[in-house]
Amino acid sequence: MFRNSSTYVYLAIALGLVCFLFIDKKIPGTKEREESETILFKLNPDDVTGLEINNVHGVFIFQKNNNHWEIKKPVTALADSSTVEEVINQIVTAQPQRVIKINGSDKDQANLKEWGLSPASERVVIHTKDKMYELLVGRKTAISDSVYARTSGRKNESVRIIPNMVKTILQKDISDFRSRQVFDFETAKVNKIASRIASMGATPAQEGEVELKDGKWALEKPLVARGSETEVQGLLNKFLALRAIDFISDNAGNLSQYGLTSPSATISVTIQPDEEMVLQIGSPVPDKPDQLYAQRLKSNSVFTLSKSNMDDLFRGMLNLRDRHILPFEPGTATGLTFTFGNKKGQVHKDSGLWNTVGDAEGRADAGKVTDLFSRLAQLETTPVLKDSATDLKPFGLDKPQGKIIVTSPSLHPDQTLTLLIGKAENKLLYVRNSIEPFIYTVPDNAFDFLANNNLALRDARAINLEMSQVKTMTVTVGSEPPLVLTRSPGGTWTANVKDRMVDSIKADTQASLFAQLQAKAWLGPAQPSYGLSKPVLTISIQTDKPTPTVLHIGALLPDGNHAAQVEGIPTAFEITDGDYGLLNTSSLQALPNVLSQTNAAPLSPATNVPPAK
Numbered sequence: 001m002f003r004n005s006s007t008y009v010y011l012a013i014a015l016g017l018v019c020f021l022f023i024d025k026k027i028p029g030t031k032e033r034e035e036s037e038t039i040l041f042k043l044n045p046d047d048v049t050g051l052e053i054n055n056v057h058g059v060f061i062f063q064k065n066n067n068h069w070e071i072k073k074p075v076t077a078l079a080d081s082s083t084v085e086e087v088i089n090q091i092v093t094a095q096p097q098r099v100i101k102i103n104g105s106d107k108d109q110a111n112l113k114e115w116g117l118s119p120a121s122e123r124v125v126i127h128t129k130d131k132m133y134e135l136l137v138g139r140k141t142a143i144s145d146s147v148y149a150r151t152s153g154r155k156n157e158s159v160r161i162i163p164n165m166v167k168t169i170l171q172k173d174i175s176d177f178r179s180r181q182v183f184d185f186e187t188a189k190v191n192k193i194a195s196r197i198a199s200m201g202a203t204p205a206q207e208g209e210v211e212l213k214d215g216k217w218a219l220e221k222p223l224v225a226r227g228s229e230t231e232v233q234g235l236l237n238k239f240l241a242l243r244a245i246d247f248i249s250d251n252a253g254n255l256s257q258y259g260l261t262s263p264s265a266t267i268s269v270t271i272q273p274d275e276e277m278v279l280q281i282g283s284p285v286p287d288k289p290d291q292l293y294a295q296r297l298k299s300n301s302v303f304t305l306s307k308s309n310m311d312d313l314f315r316g317m318l319n320l321r322d323r324h325i326l327p328f329e330p331g332t333a334t335g336l337t338f339t340f341g342n343k344k345g346q347v348h349k350d351s352g353l354w355n356t357v358g359d360a361e362g363r364a365d366a367g368k369v370t371d372l373f374s375r376l377a378q379l380e381t382t383p384v385l386k387d388s389a390t391d392l393k394p395f396g397l398d399k400p401q402g403k404i405i406v407t408s409p410s411l412h413p414d415q416t417l418t419l420l421i422g423k424a425e426n427k428l429l430y431v432r433n434s435i436e437p438f439i440y441t442v443p444d445n446a447f448d449f450l451a452n453n454n455l456a457l458r459d460a461r462a463i464n465l466e467m468s469q470v471k472t473m474t475v476t477v478g479s480e481p482p483l484v485l486t487r488s489p490g491g492t493w494t495a496n497v498k499d500r501m502v503d504s505i506k507a508d509t510q511a512s513l514f515a516q517l518q519a520k521a522w523l524g525p526a527q528p529s530y531g532l533s534k535p536v537l538t539i540s541i542q543t544d545k546p547t548p549t550v551l552h553i554g555a556l557l558p559d560g561n562h563a564a565q566v567e568g569i570p571t572a573f574e575i576t577d578g579d580y581g582l583l584n585t586s587s588l589q590a591l592p593n594v595l596s597q598t599n600a601a602p603l604s605p606a607t608n609v610p611p612a613k
Contacts, residue, residue: 038095040151040162041133043126045088050127053087057173066271068184071177075250076299078179083172088126090169091135096160097146104155115139115148115159122170137167175247182242182279182296182305185271190236192270194221195317198263208317219321223387225438226322235316239269242313244303245291251300258293258302259283267313281310323380325431325440328417330373332410340402340421343450345457356454360524360571363459368451375449376404381440382428388437395430395439396423402447421447455522455571462566462573463551465515469543473511476538477584485587487511495588506587513582514541514551519573520561526572530563531555537584553580 051062061073062084069079102108112118116138126133138148147167150157191212199205209221210232217227248258255261259282268278282293284307291304334349346357347364354364392398402421411417422430428441451457476482484496485507493502526532531554542548550567553575557563562580565572 040091040094040096040135040149040160041126043092043128043133045085045092047128048088048126049129051084051088052123052125052127053170054123055121055171060174060177062177066186066189066275071174074174075178075301077250077296077301078181078184079177080179080181081184083177087124087169090166091124091126094162094166096149096162097144098161100159100161102156102159112138112159117148117150117159120150120153122167124170135166137162137170140164140167178247180244181240182244182294182303183239183269183277185240185269185277187233187236187240189272190269191272193232193235193268193317193320194270195265195267195314197265197314200264208314208320210317210320217320217322225436226324226327227320228322231316231320231322235313235320236269238309238313238316242305242309244294244305246304248293248302248304250302255282255295255302258295260293260295260302265310265314267317281305323440324377325379325381325442326376326404326406326417326419326433327435328377328406328408329410330370330377332408333373333406334409335405335407336369336372336376337405338403338450340404340447340450343447343452345451345454347454347457356457358454360454360458360522362569362571363461363464364454364457365459368457372449372451372457373406376406379442379446381431381442384428384441386439389439392422392432392439395432397430397432397439455524458519458522458571460518460520461516462519462564462575463515463517463549465541465543465549467508467512467515469545470511470515470541471544472542473507473514474540474542474548476540478536483588493587497588500588500590503587503589506585510539510583510585510587511541513579514539514549517551517575517579519564520576521574523563523572523574525570526563526565529555530557530565530572532563532565532572537580539583551583553583 049064053060053062058074060071062079063070063072069081069084071077071079102111109118117136120136120138122137124135124137126135134152136150136153140147141161144161145164146161147164149160149162149166151160192209194209195207197206207221210217210219210227212218217229217232219225219227260280263280263282265281266278267281268276270276278297280295280297282295282302285291285293285304288304290307292307292310293302294305294310295302335347337346338344344359347354347369348357349355354366354369356362356364386395389395397420400420400422404419404421406417406419407415408417409415416434418434420432420434422432422439424444427444429444429446430439431442432439470487472487473485474482475485485493485502486495487493487507491504491508493504493507495502523530532552535552535554537553538550539553540548540550552565552567554563554565557574559574561574561576563572564575
């Protein structure tokens with residue numbers, strides 16, 4: 001009895017160990033087998049570098065290059081990347097609906113033939129950098145929209161029932177995978193574009209070339225000049241939009257019938273580091289004068305393109321020139337000097353702040369200066385221009401009527417860029433900058449935006465003080481004795497007048513206006529008519545600075561405003577009548593009788609109830 005009990009105990013322990021090994025811990029390979037029953041391959045689609053498809057139409061080989069798919073067999077051509085990636089995604093995401101175990105018996109072999117897996121109807125091989133995945137696809141199942149498949153041809157490889165969508169996408173012909181896109185590249189990687197049109201009779205050959213140098217596009221042919229970033233990007237987008245109309249041949253042994261043995265034109269794009277994509281243009285398509293034969297160099301495919309699209313591309317190659325007459329970056333400018341007609345001004349940047357230089361020196365309005373530089377940098381030549389000229393006299397540039405000088409540390413060699421303004425002709429002005437030989441033209445009103453003088457560029461702030469630093473405010477009306485108001489650290493004002501108290505709100509309003517006083521307009525040097533030698537109102541504010549800031553307000557001007565001047569600054573300015581009224585308002589008020597008789601504070605009401613009548 002006990003012996004039998006011991007036997008049962010041992011059996012229970014043994015069964016427990018088996019469960020522990022096979023259920024809890026799982027023997028090696030169990031997890032992989034379970035995953036294989038829910039997915040075909042544990043694979044990241046982004047890791048795929050190659051793809052092979054074998055179906056009733058033939059064998060197709062695809063290769064991924066610079067994040068774009070290419071066909072390598074049966075032709076060398078661009079692939080439609082979205083179609084190739086759809087194949088990969090369908091396989092990676094396919095979930096087996098059922099798994100049929102086989103052991104390679106004769107019966108299993110017969111079943112494989114019956115299910116279309118020996119040989120397979122479709123075969124696909126997916127390549128990654130270090131691994132290969134194979135999928136064999138057979139016929140459809142009898143009772144559902146599914147197909148038989150295996151993940152290898154090994155004798156004991158299980159059969160999986162997967163969605164029919166995988167088979168459908170693998171049955172495509174090569175034309176379904178082929179891209180009609182002639183060029184496929186990333187615009188950010190392009191560093192050169194070139195074109196050549198062969199000579200035709202009396203018409204000489206035409207060449208165009210633009211190259212990226214030090215981050216900027218430079219025209220190299222037919223002349224050396226600045227390239228336009230905007231025009232180059234627009235042309236590259238046209239390259240990417242170019243589409244083949246018809247595929248003529250994938251094995252063109254005799255290219256002469258297409259005019260491609262000696263192409264009539266070529267156009268190319270070079271991708272970093274040195275991958276050149278060359279498109280050759282042949283003869284017109286018979287009975288289709290609006291189409292041309294074409295071929296990508298190193299490809300055995302001949303296709304047709306729209307003649308108008310190609311004409312547009314070659315025209316674009318001739319319009320890559322930067323038409324801006326002043327090549328500089330507005331954000332790097334540190335100085336500007338200009339003279340043109342009656343307009344004259346000069347500003348310089350010092351410690352991050354703009355100041356006028358020469359006449360009416362003072363703080364310049366940063367917004368106005370920035371706008372000037374922005375407008376100058378945007379000036380473009382009209383189509384009328386001369387590529388070079390040794391004699392400047394016909395253009396009035398030997399004795400220019402105007403000059404604009406921009407300074408910037410980014411300008412080489414001497415950190416300055418000068419624009420000479422020549423004579424006007426046919427409502428155009430001839431201009432020439434100091435770093436190029438070209439003579440440009442601009443409309444005769446192109447420089448109307450220039451300020452008349454330094455006064456027009458001055459910052460409207462006539463005074464700039466911190467209100468928190470105000471200690472005293474002294475107000476003098478005409479020849480009357482000065483009124484001195486003192487501000488405590490807590491913001492309370494007191495006056496040097498007996499029997500008077502200060503309305504601190506009014507005093508703060510006056511002091512705040514004074515501290516950030518705005519000029520309605522700058523007038524220039526003080527004139528006798530401004531009445532500033534005998535001001536009607538003088539206000540002086542003492543802050544933490546060693547000397548006070550003194551404002552003199554003079555006569556009423558014809559426009560109803562008042563002339564004013566800050567002591568020590570030669571330039572007078574105009575303040576509005578409203579500002580004058582606030583500055584001239586008294587902040588004093590009489591003491592209540594109860595306070596004028598005693599030092600006792602008035603009694604505060606005990607409640608919010610109105611006093612009894």
